[in-house]
Amino acid sequence: MSKQLTKIQVQILDFLISEKSCGKTPTLSEIAKKFGYNNRSTVQQHISALEKKGFLKRNPNLSRNIELNLEDKFFIPRPVLGEVAAGTPLTIYPDAIDTIELPTIAHLPKDSFLLRVKGDSLKDAYIFSGDVVIVNPNMLPQNGQIAAAILEDAAVVKRFQREDDTIKLLSENPEYAPIVINKDNQKFKIVGVVIGIYRSMEKNIV
Amino acid sequence: MSKQLTKIQVQILDFLISEKSCGKTPTLSEIAKKFGYNNRSTVQQHISALEKKGFLKRNPNLSRNIELNLEDKFFIPRPVLGEVAAGTPLTIYPDAIDTIELPTIAHLPKDSFLLRVKGDSLKDAYIFSGDVVIVNPNMLPQNGQIAAAILEDAAVVKRFQREDDTIKLLSENPEYAPIVINKDNQKFKIVGVVIGIYRSMEKNIV
DNA sequence: AAAATTACCATACATTTGTATGGTAATTTA
Protein backbone atom coordinates (compact mmCIF):
# COMPACT_ATOMS: atom_id res chain seq x y z
CA MET A 1 0.00 0.00 0.00
CA SER A 2 1.27 3.42 -0.88
CA LYS A 3 1.67 6.20 1.63
CA GLN A 4 -0.12 8.46 -0.78
CA LEU A 5 -3.36 9.79 0.56
CA THR A 6 -6.55 9.84 -1.47
CA LYS A 7 -8.54 13.03 -1.82
CA ILE A 8 -11.02 12.03 0.81
CA GLN A 9 -8.33 10.89 3.19
CA VAL A 10 -6.70 14.31 2.85
CA GLN A 11 -10.03 15.97 3.53
CA ILE A 12 -10.60 13.91 6.63
CA LEU A 13 -7.07 14.48 7.85
CA ASP A 14 -7.50 18.20 7.28
CA PHE A 15 -10.70 18.09 9.26
CA LEU A 16 -8.95 16.29 12.08
CA ILE A 17 -6.16 18.87 12.08
CA SER A 18 -8.64 21.69 12.02
CA GLU A 19 -10.59 20.22 14.91
CA LYS A 20 -7.41 19.48 16.80
CA SER A 21 -6.34 23.06 16.41
CA CYS A 22 -9.53 23.94 18.25
CA GLY A 23 -8.73 21.39 20.91
CA LYS A 24 -11.23 18.81 19.78
CA THR A 25 -11.06 15.26 18.56
CA PRO A 26 -14.25 14.21 16.83
CA THR A 27 -15.89 10.82 17.08
CA LEU A 28 -16.43 8.68 14.01
CA SER A 29 -20.08 9.69 14.02
CA GLU A 30 -19.21 13.36 14.11
CA ILE A 31 -16.83 12.98 11.19
CA ALA A 32 -19.49 11.05 9.29
CA LYS A 33 -22.00 13.80 9.91
CA LYS A 34 -19.52 16.45 8.77
CA PHE A 35 -18.98 14.65 5.45
CA GLY A 36 -22.58 13.64 4.98
CA TYR A 37 -22.07 9.92 5.40
CA ASN A 38 -25.00 7.82 6.46
CA ASN A 39 -22.82 5.48 8.39
CA ARG A 40 -19.82 5.84 10.61
CA SER A 41 -18.31 2.66 9.26
CA THR A 42 -17.33 4.63 6.18
CA VAL A 43 -15.27 6.91 8.35
CA GLN A 44 -14.01 3.88 10.20
CA GLN A 45 -12.50 2.68 6.96
CA HIS A 46 -10.88 6.00 6.09
CA ILE A 47 -9.42 6.37 9.57
CA SER A 48 -8.11 2.85 9.35
CA ALA A 49 -6.41 3.69 6.05
CA LEU A 50 -4.91 6.83 7.56
CA GLU A 51 -3.63 4.78 10.46
CA LYS A 52 -2.07 2.17 8.18
CA LYS A 53 -0.34 4.95 6.30
CA GLY A 54 1.03 6.27 9.55
CA PHE A 55 -0.75 9.59 9.76
CA LEU A 56 -2.52 8.86 12.99
CA LYS A 57 -2.84 6.37 15.79
CA ARG A 58 -5.93 5.02 17.48
CA ASN A 59 -6.20 3.87 21.05
CA PRO A 60 -8.55 0.90 21.09
CA ASN A 61 -11.97 1.41 22.63
CA LEU A 62 -11.30 4.91 23.81
CA SER A 63 -13.62 7.60 22.60
CA ARG A 64 -12.21 10.61 20.78
CA ASN A 65 -8.83 9.02 20.69
CA ILE A 66 -7.39 9.69 17.29
CA GLU A 67 -3.85 10.90 17.77
CA LEU A 68 -2.42 12.79 14.86
CA ASN A 69 1.09 11.93 13.86
CA LEU A 70 2.23 14.75 11.65
CA GLU A 71 5.72 13.64 10.79
CA ASP A 72 7.00 14.15 14.29
CA LYS A 73 6.11 17.78 14.13
CA PHE A 74 5.31 19.22 17.47
CA PHE A 75 3.18 21.82 15.89
CA ILE A 76 -0.13 21.97 14.25
CA PRO A 77 -0.38 24.28 11.30
CA ARG A 78 -2.84 27.08 11.51
CA PRO A 79 -3.79 29.34 8.68
CA VAL A 80 -2.48 32.87 8.61
CA LEU A 81 -5.13 35.01 7.08
CA GLY A 82 -2.89 37.56 5.53
CA GLU A 83 0.02 39.81 5.90
CA VAL A 84 -0.62 43.07 7.50
CA ALA A 85 1.49 46.13 7.45
CA ALA A 86 2.46 47.89 10.58
CA GLY A 87 3.48 50.72 8.32
CA THR A 88 1.65 50.94 5.03
CA PRO A 89 -1.59 49.03 4.58
CA LEU A 90 -1.34 45.69 2.85
CA THR A 91 -4.09 43.60 1.40
CA ILE A 92 -5.81 41.11 3.63
CA TYR A 93 -6.63 37.89 1.91
CA PRO A 94 -10.00 36.24 2.26
CA ASP A 95 -8.44 32.80 2.46
CA ALA A 96 -5.35 31.67 4.18
CA ILE A 97 -2.23 32.54 2.26
CA ASP A 98 0.05 30.62 4.49
CA THR A 99 0.10 28.40 7.49
CA ILE A 100 2.14 28.97 10.57
CA GLU A 101 3.05 26.24 12.93
CA LEU A 102 1.79 27.74 16.09
CA PRO A 103 2.63 25.76 19.19
CA THR A 104 -0.77 24.24 18.98
CA ILE A 105 -2.56 27.24 20.15
CA ALA A 106 -5.65 25.24 20.42
CA HIS A 107 -8.34 27.22 21.98
CA LEU A 108 -7.78 30.60 20.59
CA PRO A 109 -10.64 32.87 21.40
CA LYS A 110 -13.56 31.98 19.21
CA ASP A 111 -13.27 33.36 15.69
CA SER A 112 -9.86 34.80 16.38
CA PHE A 113 -7.31 34.69 13.65
CA LEU A 114 -3.68 35.28 12.95
CA LEU A 115 -1.96 37.93 10.96
CA ARG A 116 1.70 38.11 10.13
CA VAL A 117 3.14 41.55 10.56
CA LYS A 118 5.35 43.17 7.94
CA GLY A 119 7.28 46.34 8.43
CA ASP A 120 8.81 47.99 11.41
CA SER A 121 6.34 50.69 12.33
CA LEU A 122 5.47 48.95 15.58
CA LYS A 123 9.01 48.16 16.61
CA ASP A 124 8.77 50.47 19.57
CA ALA A 125 5.86 48.35 20.74
CA TYR A 126 8.17 45.36 20.41
CA ILE A 127 6.35 43.96 17.44
CA PHE A 128 8.62 43.10 14.55
CA SER A 129 8.35 42.11 10.95
CA GLY A 130 7.54 38.44 10.78
CA ASP A 131 5.79 38.27 14.12
CA VAL A 132 2.35 36.76 14.16
CA VAL A 133 -0.33 38.69 15.94
CA ILE A 134 -3.40 37.03 17.38
CA VAL A 135 -6.48 39.09 16.69
CA ASN A 136 -9.68 38.75 18.65
CA PRO A 137 -12.54 40.05 16.53
CA ASN A 138 -14.99 39.96 19.43
CA MET A 139 -13.42 42.88 21.23
CA LEU A 140 -13.59 46.61 20.68
CA PRO A 141 -10.24 48.33 21.06
CA GLN A 142 -9.71 50.60 24.01
CA ASN A 143 -7.52 53.62 23.68
CA GLY A 144 -3.92 52.53 23.64
CA GLN A 145 -4.56 48.97 22.58
CA ILE A 146 -3.12 47.59 19.39
CA ALA A 147 -5.94 47.04 16.95
CA ALA A 148 -6.32 45.45 13.57
CA ALA A 149 -8.41 47.44 11.13
CA ILE A 150 -9.40 47.53 7.52
CA LEU A 151 -8.81 50.78 5.70
CA GLU A 152 -9.60 51.17 2.03
CA ASP A 153 -9.76 47.38 1.64
CA ALA A 154 -6.36 46.89 3.17
CA ALA A 155 -5.38 45.87 6.65
CA VAL A 156 -3.30 47.64 9.23
CA VAL A 157 -2.15 46.91 12.73
CA LYS A 158 -1.75 50.06 14.77
CA ARG A 159 -2.15 51.48 18.21
CA PHE A 160 -5.70 52.71 18.58
CA GLN A 161 -6.66 56.14 19.86
CA ARG A 162 -10.24 57.37 19.83
CA GLU A 163 -10.71 61.12 19.95
CA ASP A 164 -13.72 63.39 19.61
CA ASP A 165 -14.68 62.94 15.98
CA THR A 166 -11.74 60.95 14.77
CA ILE A 167 -9.88 57.77 15.30
CA LYS A 168 -6.13 57.93 15.26
CA LEU A 169 -4.01 55.00 14.29
CA LEU A 170 -0.57 55.53 15.74
CA SER A 171 2.72 53.97 14.84
CA GLU A 172 5.26 53.48 17.55
CA ASN A 173 7.98 54.30 15.10
CA PRO A 174 8.45 58.07 14.75
CA GLU A 175 9.22 57.63 11.08
CA TYR A 176 5.55 56.95 10.42
CA ALA A 177 2.93 59.65 10.83
CA PRO A 178 -0.38 58.81 12.53
CA ILE A 179 -3.32 57.92 10.32
CA VAL A 180 -6.33 60.04 11.19
CA ILE A 181 -9.76 58.74 10.25
CA ASN A 182 -13.08 60.46 10.47
CA LYS A 183 -15.63 58.47 12.43
CA ASP A 184 -18.04 58.43 9.51
CA ASN A 185 -15.49 57.01 7.11
CA GLN A 186 -17.25 54.11 5.42
CA LYS A 187 -14.02 52.61 4.25
CA PHE A 188 -12.73 52.10 7.74
CA LYS A 189 -13.64 49.13 9.87
CA ILE A 190 -12.24 47.86 13.11
CA VAL A 191 -11.41 44.20 12.79
CA GLY A 192 -10.41 43.37 16.30
CA VAL A 193 -7.90 43.70 19.08
CA VAL A 194 -4.42 42.25 19.06
CA ILE A 195 -4.43 40.13 22.18
CA GLY A 196 -1.05 38.59 21.80
CA ILE A 197 1.88 38.04 19.61
CA TYR A 198 3.70 34.88 18.84
CA ARG A 199 7.10 34.44 17.35
CA SER A 200 8.62 31.14 16.46
CA MET A 201 12.29 30.93 17.25
CA GLU A 202 13.07 27.78 15.38
CA LYS A 203 14.37 29.44 12.27
CA ASN A 204 16.25 32.13 14.14
CA ILE A 205 19.55 30.35 13.93
CA VAL A 206 22.21 32.95 13.25
CA MET B 1 -25.69 26.79 47.55
CA SER B 2 -22.53 28.80 47.76
CA LYS B 3 -20.20 29.36 44.84
CA GLN B 4 -17.36 28.34 47.07
CA LEU B 5 -15.59 25.23 45.90
CA THR B 6 -14.67 22.41 48.22
CA LYS B 7 -11.14 21.09 48.32
CA ILE B 8 -11.94 18.15 46.13
CA GLN B 9 -13.87 20.25 43.67
CA VAL B 10 -10.82 22.50 43.34
CA GLN B 11 -8.63 19.46 42.78
CA ILE B 12 -10.91 18.13 40.08
CA LEU B 13 -11.20 21.53 38.43
CA ASP B 14 -7.42 21.85 38.48
CA PHE B 15 -7.14 18.46 36.89
CA LEU B 16 -9.59 19.46 34.19
CA ILE B 17 -7.63 22.66 33.52
CA SER B 18 -4.40 20.74 33.43
CA GLU B 19 -5.79 18.20 31.01
CA LYS B 20 -7.36 20.92 28.92
CA SER B 21 -4.04 22.64 28.67
CA CYS B 22 -2.78 19.45 27.07
CA GLY B 23 -5.74 19.41 24.73
CA LYS B 24 -7.63 16.67 26.49
CA THR B 25 -10.97 16.37 28.19
CA PRO B 26 -11.16 13.30 30.39
CA THR B 27 -14.18 11.07 30.81
CA LEU B 28 -15.77 10.57 34.20
CA SER B 29 -14.08 7.20 34.42
CA GLU B 30 -10.69 8.66 33.72
CA ILE B 31 -11.16 11.30 36.39
CA ALA B 32 -12.29 8.60 38.83
CA LYS B 33 -9.21 6.56 38.07
CA LYS B 34 -6.97 9.60 38.54
CA PHE B 35 -8.40 10.25 42.01
CA GLY B 36 -8.64 6.61 43.01
CA TYR B 37 -12.40 6.38 43.08
CA ASN B 38 -14.01 3.01 42.64
CA ASN B 39 -16.94 4.48 40.86
CA ARG B 40 -17.44 7.20 38.33
CA SER B 41 -20.68 8.27 39.96
CA THR B 42 -18.57 9.97 42.59
CA VAL B 43 -17.01 12.11 39.90
CA GLN B 44 -20.43 12.56 38.39
CA GLN B 45 -21.50 14.24 41.60
CA HIS B 46 -18.47 16.51 41.79
CA ILE B 47 -18.83 17.56 38.16
CA SER B 48 -22.49 18.23 38.75
CA ALA B 49 -21.59 20.45 41.70
CA LEU B 50 -19.01 22.30 39.59
CA GLU B 51 -21.62 22.82 36.91
CA LYS B 52 -24.19 24.14 39.36
CA LYS B 53 -21.59 26.57 40.63
CA GLY B 54 -20.97 27.74 37.10
CA PHE B 55 -17.42 26.55 36.59
CA LEU B 56 -18.17 24.28 33.69
CA LYS B 57 -20.87 23.16 31.32
CA ARG B 58 -21.78 19.70 30.18
CA ASN B 59 -23.29 18.79 26.84
CA PRO B 60 -25.73 15.96 27.49
CA ASN B 61 -24.78 12.51 26.27
CA LEU B 62 -21.61 13.61 24.53
CA SER B 63 -18.42 11.98 25.61
CA ARG B 64 -15.55 14.11 26.81
CA ASN B 65 -17.72 17.16 26.73
CA ILE B 66 -16.95 19.12 29.84
CA GLU B 67 -16.52 22.73 28.82
CA LEU B 68 -14.64 24.84 31.29
CA ASN B 69 -16.07 28.22 32.02
CA LEU B 70 -13.37 30.17 33.75
CA GLU B 71 -15.19 33.41 34.43
CA ASP B 72 -15.60 34.25 30.79
CA LYS B 73 -11.89 34.25 30.35
CA PHE B 74 -10.78 33.30 26.92
CA PHE B 75 -7.65 31.93 28.34
CA ILE B 76 -6.65 28.95 30.32
CA PRO B 77 -4.03 29.58 32.94
CA ARG B 78 -0.81 27.70 32.61
CA PRO B 79 1.84 27.59 35.23
CA VAL B 80 4.98 29.58 34.68
CA LEU B 81 7.80 27.63 36.18
CA GLY B 82 9.92 30.54 37.14
CA GLU B 83 11.45 33.76 36.16
CA VAL B 84 14.58 33.57 34.21
CA ALA B 85 17.11 36.25 33.66
CA ALA B 86 18.28 37.16 30.27
CA GLY B 87 21.04 39.01 32.06
CA THR B 88 21.94 37.69 35.46
CA PRO B 89 20.81 34.21 36.47
CA LEU B 90 17.69 34.00 38.57
CA THR B 91 16.39 31.11 40.57
CA ILE B 92 14.16 28.63 38.84
CA TYR B 93 11.38 27.41 41.04
CA PRO B 94 10.46 23.77 41.31
CA ASP B 95 6.77 24.58 41.34
CA ALA B 96 4.86 27.15 39.45
CA ILE B 97 5.27 30.58 40.91
CA ASP B 98 2.68 32.12 38.71
CA THR B 99 0.22 31.35 36.04
CA ILE B 100 0.02 33.05 32.73
CA GLU B 101 -3.07 33.10 30.67
CA LEU B 102 -1.70 31.76 27.48
CA PRO B 103 -4.18 31.74 24.61
CA THR B 104 -4.85 28.18 25.45
CA ILE B 105 -1.70 26.85 24.07
CA ALA B 106 -3.07 23.44 24.33
CA HIS B 107 -0.70 21.05 22.78
CA LEU B 108 2.58 22.47 23.67
CA PRO B 109 5.36 20.08 22.87
CA LYS B 110 5.33 17.33 25.43
CA ASP B 111 6.97 18.33 28.70
CA SER B 112 7.56 21.84 27.47
CA PHE B 113 7.20 24.63 29.94
CA LEU B 114 7.08 28.36 30.17
CA LEU B 115 9.50 30.84 31.63
CA ARG B 116 8.98 34.51 32.04
CA VAL B 117 11.97 36.56 31.03
CA LYS B 118 13.35 39.35 33.18
CA GLY B 119 15.96 41.81 32.11
CA ASP B 120 16.95 43.22 28.79
CA SER B 121 20.00 41.24 27.80
CA LEU B 122 18.15 39.65 24.88
CA LYS B 123 16.52 42.79 23.63
CA ASP B 124 18.51 42.66 20.43
CA ALA B 125 16.97 39.27 19.84
CA TYR B 126 13.59 40.96 20.30
CA ILE B 127 12.92 39.29 23.61
CA PHE B 128 11.92 41.69 26.32
CA SER B 129 11.38 41.67 30.03
CA GLY B 130 8.00 40.18 30.76
CA ASP B 131 7.86 38.03 27.67
CA VAL B 132 7.13 34.38 28.18
CA VAL B 133 9.38 31.92 26.44
CA ILE B 134 8.25 28.44 25.53
CA VAL B 135 10.99 25.93 26.27
CA ASN B 136 11.14 22.51 24.71
CA PRO B 137 13.22 20.23 26.92
CA ASN B 138 13.35 17.49 24.32
CA MET B 139 15.67 19.37 22.03
CA LEU B 140 19.39 20.01 22.11
CA PRO B 141 20.32 23.55 21.18
CA GLN B 142 22.09 24.16 17.93
CA ASN B 143 24.60 26.92 17.66
CA GLY B 144 22.79 30.21 17.47
CA GLN B 145 19.58 29.02 19.02
CA ILE B 146 18.27 30.56 22.19
CA ALA B 147 18.57 28.00 24.95
CA ALA B 148 17.45 27.74 28.53
CA ALA B 149 20.06 26.42 30.90
CA ILE B 150 20.75 25.93 34.56
CA LEU B 151 23.97 27.39 35.86
CA GLU B 152 24.85 27.17 39.53
CA ASP B 153 21.27 26.28 40.41
CA ALA B 154 19.91 29.30 38.62
CA ALA B 155 18.34 29.58 35.20
CA VAL B 156 19.37 31.64 32.23
CA VAL B 157 18.07 32.19 28.74
CA LYS B 158 20.84 32.94 26.30
CA ARG B 159 21.95 32.40 22.76
CA PHE B 160 23.87 29.16 22.61
CA GLN B 161 27.28 28.74 21.01
CA ARG B 162 29.20 25.50 21.26
CA GLU B 163 32.97 25.79 20.72
CA ASP B 164 35.84 23.37 21.08
CA ASP B 165 35.96 22.79 24.81
CA THR B 166 33.54 25.41 25.94
CA ILE B 167 30.00 26.51 25.64
CA LYS B 168 29.36 30.20 25.29
CA LEU B 169 26.16 31.81 26.40
CA LEU B 170 25.81 35.06 24.54
CA SER B 171 23.69 38.06 25.29
CA GLU B 172 22.42 40.09 22.43
CA ASN B 173 22.88 43.20 24.45
CA PRO B 174 26.46 44.46 24.29
CA GLU B 175 26.23 45.58 27.91
CA TYR B 176 26.42 41.96 29.01
CA ALA B 177 29.55 39.90 28.55
CA PRO B 178 29.28 36.31 27.28
CA ILE B 179 29.26 33.55 29.88
CA VAL B 180 31.88 30.94 29.06
CA ILE B 181 31.44 27.46 30.48
CA ASN B 182 33.79 24.53 30.40
CA LYS B 183 32.17 21.43 28.96
CA ASP B 184 32.92 19.44 32.09
CA ASN B 185 31.29 21.93 34.39
CA GLN B 186 29.02 19.87 36.62
CA LYS B 187 26.99 22.87 37.61
CA PHE B 188 25.86 23.57 34.09
CA LYS B 189 22.95 21.83 32.47
CA ILE B 190 21.10 22.55 29.28
CA VAL B 191 17.40 22.64 29.97
CA GLY B 192 16.01 23.03 26.51
CA VAL B 193 15.53 25.16 23.48
CA VAL B 194 13.38 28.26 23.33
CA ILE B 195 11.01 27.45 20.52
CA GLY B 196 8.83 30.48 20.74
CA ILE B 197 7.89 33.50 22.69
CA TYR B 198 4.51 34.72 23.65
CA ARG B 199 3.51 38.12 24.82
CA SER B 200 0.06 39.05 25.96
CA MET B 201 -1.00 42.48 24.85
CA GLU B 202 -4.06 42.82 26.98
CA LYS B 203 -2.46 44.81 29.75
CA ASN B 204 -0.37 46.94 27.41
CA ILE B 205 -2.74 49.84 27.48
CA VAL B 206 -0.70 53.01 27.50
C1' DA C 1 -9.91 -9.29 -18.69
C1' DA C 2 -8.90 -10.13 -13.89
C1' DA C 3 -7.56 -8.36 -9.56
C1' DA C 4 -7.12 -4.81 -6.45
C1' DT C 5 -8.48 -0.58 -4.63
C1' DT C 6 -11.68 2.88 -3.37
C1' DA C 7 -15.85 4.72 -1.53
C1' DC C 8 -19.69 3.89 0.23
C1' DC C 9 -23.64 1.19 2.86
C1' DA C 10 -25.73 -2.08 6.41
C1' DT C 11 -25.81 -4.82 10.46
C1' DA C 12 -24.33 -6.66 14.76
C1' DC C 13 -22.05 -6.52 19.10
C1' DA C 14 -19.09 -5.31 23.09
C1' DT C 15 -17.39 -1.53 25.51
C1' DT C 16 -17.47 2.95 27.02
C1' DT C 17 -19.81 6.69 28.58
C1' DG C 18 -23.23 9.61 30.58
C1' DT C 19 -26.96 9.66 33.65
C1' DA C 20 -30.54 8.58 37.09
C1' DT C 21 -31.44 6.76 41.51
C1' DG C 22 -30.67 5.23 46.03
C1' DG C 23 -27.68 4.26 50.03
C1' DT C 24 -24.12 5.07 54.04
C1' DA C 25 -21.04 7.51 57.05
C1' DA C 26 -18.86 11.68 58.44
C1' DT C 27 -18.95 16.44 58.87
C1' DT C 28 -20.95 20.98 58.91
C1' DT C 29 -24.66 24.12 59.51
C1' DA C 30 -28.83 25.81 61.40
Add this chain to the structure above:
DNA sequence: TAAATTACCATACAAATGTATGGTAATTTT
Protein backbone atom coordinates in the same frame (compact mmCIF):
# COMPACT_ATOMS: atom_id res chain seq x y z
C1' DT D 1 -30.32 18.03 68.35
C1' DA D 2 -32.04 18.06 63.67
C1' DA D 3 -31.18 19.12 59.01
C1' DA D 4 -28.16 19.81 55.41
C1' DT D 5 -24.02 19.03 53.10
C1' DT D 6 -20.17 16.39 51.68
C1' DA D 7 -17.79 12.41 50.03
C1' DC D 8 -18.02 8.31 48.80
C1' DC D 9 -20.25 3.61 46.99
C1' DA D 10 -23.45 0.50 44.18
C1' DT D 11 -26.59 -0.56 40.62
C1' DA D 12 -29.20 0.00 36.47
C1' DC D 13 -30.06 1.69 31.96
C1' DA D 14 -29.93 4.21 27.60
C1' DA D 15 -27.10 6.41 24.42
C1' DA D 16 -22.84 6.90 22.27
C1' DT D 17 -18.84 4.86 20.56
C1' DG D 18 -15.53 1.73 18.59
C1' DT D 19 -15.09 -2.32 16.01
C1' DA D 20 -15.80 -6.52 13.20
C1' DT D 21 -17.82 -8.36 9.20
C1' DG D 22 -19.91 -8.53 4.86
C1' DG D 23 -21.84 -6.35 0.73
C1' DT D 24 -22.18 -3.31 -3.78
C1' DA D 25 -20.69 -0.33 -7.42
C1' DA D 26 -17.20 2.33 -9.55
C1' DT D 27 -12.59 3.05 -10.56
C1' DT D 28 -7.75 1.93 -10.96
C1' DT D 29 -4.04 -1.17 -11.42
C1' DT D 30 -1.96 -5.22 -13.09
